[in-house]
Amino acid sequence: DAGVIQSPRHEVTEMGQEVTLRCKPISGHNSLFWYRQTMMRGLELLIYFNNNVPIDDSGMPEDRFSAKMPNASFSTLKIQPSEPRDSAVYFCASTDSYEQYFGPGTRLTVT
């Protein structure tokens, strides 16, 4: 079975540019989560969806961040404009119960 799929795996961009991260959850999972991991702050929840509906976006750092889930098999996390402090690994996870399974992550570097 395919796990959670994320793209791109690596992204290097310049400050001010728009960045879009993509995630395909495990088929049949109805909840999707976006997390960010940095050395300083560890793993932090940004936003999550249940049945494609955003439930809690209190972890989104600021208005530069937005996330969508147009259907059950696809979600995007967009940063516009990007800043160097957004550099981190962004993980997507999905579940059909309580146990969450993580994708491989996108390593974002903003110069």
Add this chain to the structure above:
Amino acid sequence: QKEVEQNSGPLSVPEGAIASLNCTYSDRVSQSFFWYRQYSGKSPELIMSIYSNGDKEDGRFTAQLNKASQYVSLLIRDSQPSDSATYLCAVIPYSGGGADGLTFGKGTHLIIQP
């Protein structure tokens, strides 16, 4: 502010010994608890979940939960060099049902010495 605390380590354990990893959490009504293993440069991998007080065993891994003390632990028996990784404790607070976001500790770096 819901918090999950772990000793960052490194925790060094000789091969074949028992590794003991500990975690405390601040939200008394938390209901679901997880241990993830993360190798350097990789994503977190779920290795144990526990929902009720007591012990839960799966192969060489045993998770222990004490809700009264707000304490979760992970024991790894017969430690192998391949167990060397960062172990993340994660908690879901009571949410009334349905999935909810995980609150993670910073992780404990475990080193198994051959």
